[in-house]
Amino acid sequence: MLAKITAKNQLTLPKSLTQAVGATEYFDVEARGGQLILTPVRIQRGDAVRAKLAELDLTEDDMAAAVAWARALVPAVVNEPAAVYDLKASKPKKATTKKAKPKA
Numbered sequence: 001m002l003a004k005i006t007a008k009n010q011l012t013l014p015k016s017l018t019q020a021v022g023a024t025e026y027f028d029v030e031a032r033g034g035q036l037i038l039t040p041v042r043i044q045r046g047d048a049v050r051a052k053l054a055e056l057d058l059t060e061d062d063m064a065a066a067v068a069w070a071r072a073l074v075p076a077v078v079n080e081p082a083a084v085y086d087l088k089a090s091k092p093k094k095a096t097t098k099k100a101k102p103k104a
Contacts, residue, residue: 013038024040024041
């Protein structure tokens with residue numbers, strides 16, 4: 001199917017395609033091999049997450065242990081270089097001068 005992108009980079013998806021993936025408000029967008037891949041994302045509310053945690057019988061201690069475990073897998077970033085800004089590269093502002101009005 002053909003879809004047109006607007007001047008504001010907005011894309012309207014054909015109704016038949018959106019119906020095929022079900023009701024969704026958000027899409028994960030990825031560029032892969034010169035193609036755009038749209039994957040429907042269903043945003044879950046906090047109540048749904050809490051209900052799932054209760055269903056799995058997970059406690060706060062379980063969650064804290066899981067977070068500690070995940071953080072141990074990723075080495076901490078130490079001595080990250082500070083951002084460097086090249087202030088000379090910016091364009092200087094143009095000076096404005098008022099033209100003198102001729103005296104009558």
